Amino acid sequence: MGDSQPAATADRILDVAEEMFAEQGYRAVSLRSITRACDANIAAVHYHFGSKQILLEEIFARRSGAINAARLALLDACGEGAGRAPMLEQVLAAFLRPSFAQPSDDAGARRFMRLRSVVAHEQAELSKNLIAKHFNATSQRFIAAIAAAAPHLSANDVHWRFHFLLGAHYYTLSNPGRIQALSDGQCDPSDLDAALAEMVAFAAAGFRAPPCDRGQLGFTPAIHRTA
Secondary structure, three states, X not given: OOOHHHHHHHHHHHHHHHHHHHHHOOOOOOHHHHHHHOOOOHHHHHHHOOOHHHHHHHHHHHHHHHHHHHHHHHHHOOOOOXXXXXXXXXXXXXXXXXXXXXXXXXHHHHHHHHHHHHHHHHOHHXXXXXXXXXXHHHHHHHHHHHHHHOOOOOHHHHXXXXXXXHHHHHHHHHOOHHHHHHOOOOOOOOOHXXXXXXXXXXXXXXXXOOOOOOOOOOOOOXXXXXX
């Protein structure tokens, strides 16, 4: 019981901190306000985490670990076969699904995306470092799998389109009310299965499109700025 109680306290602090950071902003939330909200004392926070930044890093580690493990398990399960979706759609679904929903904690998955958005806005360098540390290795696995499923694209094409996929994925989960407003309520942002299906179809079409021909699009060479 002595071992489980400190662990439960640490989990409670992480849960409360994640919710407060996501809803109120990372800068606006103090360690003292977190301890008040979770009915703990400041010493408990310092004992388990040491600082607000370490607390944030632990939130990222906990959430990213679950997401990455689920992504890689789904990626390993992808394969050709009768009755199965095309390989590209399987790979995209394997990447997207775990961040749309986690077992018994869909609200937590969406809250983590809001937190990522807040930190990216308020602490750009910290956000960049956390994302690189916790997600780059898994993302590289998926980039390689997408490249294999879309061999007509160059490495640059795949990276650009994966970048756009991340943007759509990120915005959809961090600002789900936008589509509800634009569609006059016809598109339900809480219908995660519908959102996932639409995003997979959208992304697959993007990766299947031919390589970009900037000249054909009428783009002119970039204008170099002068002092």
